[in-house]
Amino acid sequence: MWYFTSPQIIFGEGALSALDDLKGHRALIVTDGTLVNLGLVAVVTAHLDRARIAYAVFDRVEPDPSLDTVRAGSAVAHNYQPDWIVGLGGGSAMDAAKAIWVTYEHPELDPAEINPITELGLRRKARLITIPTTSGTGAEVTWAIVLTDTASGRKLGLGNRENVADIAIVDPSLAVGMPRYLTIDTGLDALTHAIEGYTCTWHTDLTDGICLQATRLVLEYLPRVAVDGKDLEARERMHNAATLAGLGFGNALASMAHATGHAIGARFHVPHGRAVGMMLPYTIEYIAAEAPERFADVGTTIGLEAGTPHASARALADHLRSFSRGLGQATSVAEMGISWTDYEAALEQLVDDAFNDASIMTAARARVPGHHPPRRPDRGPSLGRASQSCLRACLHRRQRAGGTLYARHSGWARADQCRSTRARQPSDADDRPRGRHERAFCG
Numbered sequence: 001m002w003y004f005t006s007p008q009i010i011f012g013e014g015a016l017s018a019l020d021d022l023k024g025h026r027a028l029i030v031t032d033g034t035l036v037n038l039g040l041v042a043v044v045t046a047h048l049d050r051a052r053i054a055y056a057v058f059d060r061v062e063p064d065p066s067l068d069t070v071r072a073g074s075a076v077a078h079n080y081q082p083d084w085i086v087g088l089g090g091g092s093a094m095d096a097a098k099a100i101w102v103t104y105e106h107p108e109l110d111p112a113e114i115n116p117i118t119e120l121g122l123r124r125k126a127r128l129i130t131i132p133t134t135s136g137t138g139a140e141v142t143w144a145i146v147l148t149d150t151a152s153g154r155k156l157g158l159g160n161r162e163n164v165a166d167i168a169i170v171d172p173s174l175a176v177g178m179p180r181y182l183t184i185d186t187g188l189d190a191l192t193h194a195i196e197g198y199t200c201t202w203h204t205d206l207t208d209g210i211c212l213q214a215t216r217l218v219l220e221y222l223p224r225v226a227v228d229g230k231d232l233e234a235r236e237r238m239h240n241a242a243t244l245a246g247l248g249f250g251n252a253l254a255s256m257a258h259a260t261g262h263a264i265g266a267r268f269h270v271p272h273g274r275a276v277g278m279m280l281p282y283t284i285e286y287i288a289a290e291a292p293e294r295f296a297d298v299g300t301t302i303g304l305e306a307g308t309p310h311a312s313a314r315a316l317a318d319h320l321r322s323f324s325r326g327l328g329q330a331t332s333v334a335e336m337g338i339s340w341t342d343y344e345a346a347l348e349q350l351v352d353d354a355f356n357d358a359s360i361m362t363a364a365r366a367r368v369p370g371h372h373p374p375r376r377p378d379r380g381p382s383l384g385r386a387s388q389s390c391l392r393a394c395l396h397r398r399q400r401a402g403g404t405l406y407a408r409h410s411g412w413a414r415a416d417q418c419r420s421t422r423a424r425q426p427s428d429a430d431d432r433p434r435g436r437h438e439r440a441f442c443g
């Protein structure tokens, strides 16, 4: 037995008008100052006015919201006693809204304690509406909550199946004003969700088709919307794609690009989508060295056929790297402006953080050698666990088929262009911990 969780989804142009018929008394809108300044909060409150619902606005959510922000928002909710919480914004505002809602219903819980196991019995005080203004995270339909512990500098993967929103309003008009860089960063997040949802070990028949369709949509419409942000058809298809990808990965899980991307994002303050999108091709190459079939499927879906599953998976990684580069996106750590010295100094912490990230659990190759990948809970206990040496190898390595994760030049170096370091390259099939001298570095 397994589950597929989703809010009621109202989508397409004009979807916001569904708010006009909302029944209730008081709504707490959880959002950020930028969205107030851009007038998007006013667009939503105009609808609440029509529904005769009073509202208060908590607009202090920062990108990658902290536990403290949630605590502050929760205090506002306790004072205001809303019967609706409205998460309006990107993933940050929507995640903060989810956590504020849970801790409003359960004042005894600290946000860091929200977990998938405790029975919460939510909806005694309020219900949740999510309204995305970026086309990326899918947080409007997932039950995941990502918060940052500013003390340790780590991102915490929290959430409980019960805290999925009641209603998600997916109206593309709210995303039209996104600047180009935000459009691309968040679009690559959606692409990473779609591909990791399809290739992680918890994928199901119910999520597979959704993930493949989301992949197709992003690859087709993100380049269009990157060129012309006012292309309304492309905006709408991207907004739908992000929600679809959220349903797909939210009901399966993510994988190694999220585990490593979270670590890099939190340590070096790289936006979420940019970090996971940069890691995606590298982690595909890494995982596909042992388990290429699902990646080959994705390749086939988008018209990449390369003979063997291994070759198809590598073709997919190459294609994704070219896709990102075509959008002007950084495709290595160095291109993100992170110095080798800083990267090297952070490496062990990155490995540790990625090792402790929930997304690593379902990577098809993040395991102790000789064990099987973790099973879904309904299929018996997990047989393996994430291997730190695996992550160290991935974060260290110079990719054999594609590029270098840390490349000091703008292009990525093919293996045969880096003969000087070839002898030191870790074997794809070897998960043993390595010393510093074995690190994969080409530049």
Ligand SMILES: NC(=O)c1ccc[n+]([C@@H]2O[C@H](COP(=O)([O-])OP(=O)(O)OC[C@H]3O[C@@H](n4cnc5c(N)ncnc54)[C@H](O)[C@@H]3O)[C@@H](O)[C@H]2O)c1
Binding pocket: 032, 034, 035, 038, 062, 063, 064, 065, 089, 090, 091, 092, 093, 095, 133, 134, 136, 137, 138, 139, 142, 143, 144, 145, 146, 174, 175, 176, 177, 178, 179, 182, 186, 189, 272, 273
């Ligand atoms: N819960 C989940 O399932 C899930 C999934 C993926 C990522 N996340 C989390 O979501 C967060 C990232 O969310 P995000 O990528 O949507 O960005 P974000 O919510 O952090 O927003 C980034 C910036 O974009 C601005 N912005 C938002 N919408 C805009 C618009 N329409 N026009 C102009 N500016 C706009 C915001 O004000 C903010 O300054 C991270 O914390 C990440 O860990 C959560």
Ligand SMILES: [Zn+2]
Binding pocket: 137, 189, 192, 193, 258, 272, 276
């Ligand atoms: Zn993501």
